[in-house]
Amino acid sequence: MERQPGPVRGKLQIFQKTEKEPQARAGSPVQEYHTALVAGDLDHLKSLMDQFFQDANVVFEINKDEMEWQVKSPATFGLSGLWTLEYKRELTTPLCIAAAHGHTACVRHLLGRGADPDASPGGRGALHEACLGGHTACVRLLLQHRADPDLLSAEGLAPLHLCRTAASLGCAQALLEHGASVQRVGGTGRDTPLHVAAQRGLDEHARLYLGRGAHVDARNGRGETALSAACGAARRPDEHGRCLRLCALLLRRGAEADARDEDERSPLHKACGHASHSLARLLLRHGADAGALDYGGASPLGRVLQTASCALQASPQLTVQALLNHGSPTVWPDAFPKVLKTCASVPAVIEVLFNSYPQLCVSESWKEMIPEEVFQMHKPFYQSLFALAHTPRCLQHLCRCALRRLFGKRCFDLIPLLPLPKPLQNYLLLEPQGVLH
Template structure:
């Protein structure tokens, strides 16, 4: 019998449940404790807190997607017990009282035990109390998650520490996604959790159901420009502890592919400094360079041209000259990218057809730059540019490390490293 089939001692419409929910919403721990002490029949009573049983109400309007069979008609019913309720709200005194009266510490009437609930809410004192009373730190919920898998926010660090102290398996996989706690920490950008798990022997290159390592997961999550710093720190920790920067997932995407898709320049630099291969291809034949060019138009706030520049200075293959028109069409609103790519060739024939793929409003916005580009259709590149091309060809993938050591002024170094220019000469 599943948890949803159990008959509750206190159904949803009972007076006790109504008063209990009111007390919980008010965060009134004293009122909750009074109810548990004086009115609940026994400490392991089954309480129904919610019920989305669509089949009980024949006249209830259903979502159109339900009617066409795209959603399951199975209902969700939230069954719980006093220990789970009080642990989920961090009511330590209530938890202590229930444990004193022999509440079943590992009962999970709603699919999660009290320890799951405490950890999910970041209630360290409750988690510690439950563990001291023999709560199973590795108990799997109905959803196939151990308590460590529910430590998904910074305020759950204390719970994670308590779990490991009491024997939680740091490499335990979730049932469905086969994710380790380290995958979870990487997914949520939890720097302290990541360090904690690594210090307790977490497998740094463990793979989940999609063949992703924690490093791959973190690189895929670093999407917002102002929220990338925690993921950068997580990746730095993983790499410091021996993570392989080139482990690909089931689609042959490397961490560098994912960092480039997010135009995460600092993360791209970090990966390349840790021997990430710049010219690898996924199952679709796309390189890291292709990924950043594909996402550049909607990642402008991330300054994607910096990623393009970094890839080229680490030896990325340039795009096929015949595809330049396609890149111009998708990246026209980011002229820095166009200039960097164009300057990576010693010579590239400018086609008059290119003008047709640039939106008029974009051309007007960056008119001096694009005018300088089309002027080169009848003019050879300057000697300075040709010298730059020779030097870059000689240094190859070492441009990023060798050019800064050349005894030349900083502006010359910047020029050799393809810093964006206002005009093309």
Template sequence: MGPKIKFRKQKKYRSDVIATAQASGFILQFWNALLVGDDITVIGIIDDPEYAYLIDAIYDTSNIEEWKTFRFNYRGLRLWSLTYEQELTTPLHITAGRGFTECLRHLLVRGARVDLAPGGTTALHEACEECQPECAKLLLQYRAKANAANEDGQMPLHVCTELDSLECAKHLLAFGALINSQSLDENDTALHVAARRGLPDHVELYLRHGAALNLRNDEGNTPLNAACSQPQDRASLERYSRVCHMLVSAGADVEASDADNQTPLHMACKNVNPDVVDLLLQNKALVNEMDYGGEAPMHNILKVVAYKTDHEPERIVQALLNYGSIRVWPGALPKVLKYCCTSPRTIEVLFNAYDRLKITDAWVEAVPPEVFQKHRDFYESLFALSQTPRCLQHLARHRLRAFLEGRLHRVLPKLGLPTSLKNYIMLAFKDHMH
């Protein structure tokens, strides 16, 4: 005989009445039917008056050792498996989260309590979190509360965090979800969540429904700050770029700073998204704004070059310099070379912002032999400058850039220069130093 299963039996509105039932064949079949979406078995059991209470039964999975024993004892019968991790769960939660719409419908038709939340979350939260739009719609049709808060203070819109949850978000808004409702713990709006997760279609949807662009959460972040501050892998850069373009186009404040006085530009540099950096600079983000740690955007990008070489960090350094960013103190260049040497183009564009370079043996030692061999042509051209002054062409470029510092993007297009010359002045990459 297996261990006992603990259920909390709901009688009218008394949620504190607990019934303990033996692990009978009917109960096991019921829960197994829920797990696999067997609506015929579900109907057959809950239509039996003796087991009608199972519609709102609450299963307690907090005793993990009992779970393991139970799974082992009944493995041969294939009646149960340890697949559902929530400590307190109900038939509605299981069917809604797994997308078993017909099972869910049968439970609701027979009076299952749609907003029951024994583990602190409703079945609607579960459906949205697991990207089950048909189940979410069905629950809403049965008057599930679109703005119910879970134990973390999040409404269902706040748990629409995946690309595939878009239809869930649409259903929620259609059934009265408040677009600017803020989570109780973090004061996030749905737009904060969508921006942070890099969900462009969600952002577009929320903006159409009047989402507040510059509302701040507890960390002082607007949705634009939230998007820029989220770590991004190479594959997600384009999604975050689209999100930021939408927010800026809609009027987001590019200079809104968080609790540490970090602006979107600081964070876009830290997370190495070149397209977002270009967007922010084109929309007049301040290139030399300091955070409370005394660091400008240039400091943020140089700190992470070695870890994000595939994100094209050289493009960010180039853009910052062309918009008038502060440069590195010349005495610190060997240190920069040491930590950024795996990105030769970053070294090239940064060092081309100086009219002279005092190259010493310390510079050569800063580049590991394996890195030198991999980028031999470039580093040979760099170290050759220890015995040769910069060419006249470079010196002329440096002089013009110094004269137009901070105004290059406004003035250069008006000069009527050939494209190749404009690119040269804007520190186009040559993959060698001269």
């Protein structure tokens, strides 16, 4: 008669392949235990624990069919030291697995069987895993069983730092209700939860943290405020509205619009680096300096000109227009050919910038800066540009420049107040027309 295995304690080994394969129910008790936890099969989990796994705090060692470089001796400089290529290995607990998958009933059962809510053999505890997955019910259950709301992971991150999705708002609320610190810095970047919310464009999280006393201008390890972090994060088009609401919230709560990071870049530099005209306008309305220079000598205008050809869908000419209407210094005339070469595929940017000069000497040699296919694609504009070679600008344009020089940094505010038809106001505000006169 075959002998049944006895109760298991200590460490359980699982071997996983990278490709997704259906796991058979039949197999070793260890594999079945892991499968039941992942699937949330409470009945099978109870049966296995009664028969084999009375200790709810066993540790799974999951060996994956992937390899990674691991350091074996301390580095003295850079990446020096002894490194070896080994299979990936993950240590975790049944509670962490159940919490990561949001299986509340399994989490409740494991806690009832004495599972340690703060156990984190692999560097993250069950609270961390539940927050990453946005599983509010699991978070509340763990906190009710006295899980530490400020438990740090191996990376130095508290559970609040792992509330990184819109679905995790309830998790963040639960953590704060149980005493989590909203000011705690974490990880190598020394971000606060507000920084994390800003980087992810989570406006409701930010509102929650600010309501709980988060410092709106707290700095992380890179010298960034939450506003700076929000402006520097790349966004998908569908996230722009949420990011704009977030930045508006931070500014209403007193965020410094011109806060500089360790590279002396302001939020406006970063918004312009993504050619985000709506965000740039918001910052400019709150007093951001359109002429600020970073450590590399780049201005916000320089940043948007660098990225214009890669951000056609963002309409970079609108950002250029906003900056110039708020007093940004224009490009040094001798550098205009370089701008022409960089932004040739975005003639609207060239037009707005060119019209910010009273007179700019057009050279036939500039044609060499424009690829032939680009010239043909935007032929009416470039023909109008080179038609101005050795020709003074029209009187209407010179009057526009005189008015703009008079209004200076307040063009955006004062020109709309003039008793002029809307098309003429737009002309004064450098609205592109498609050709030059």
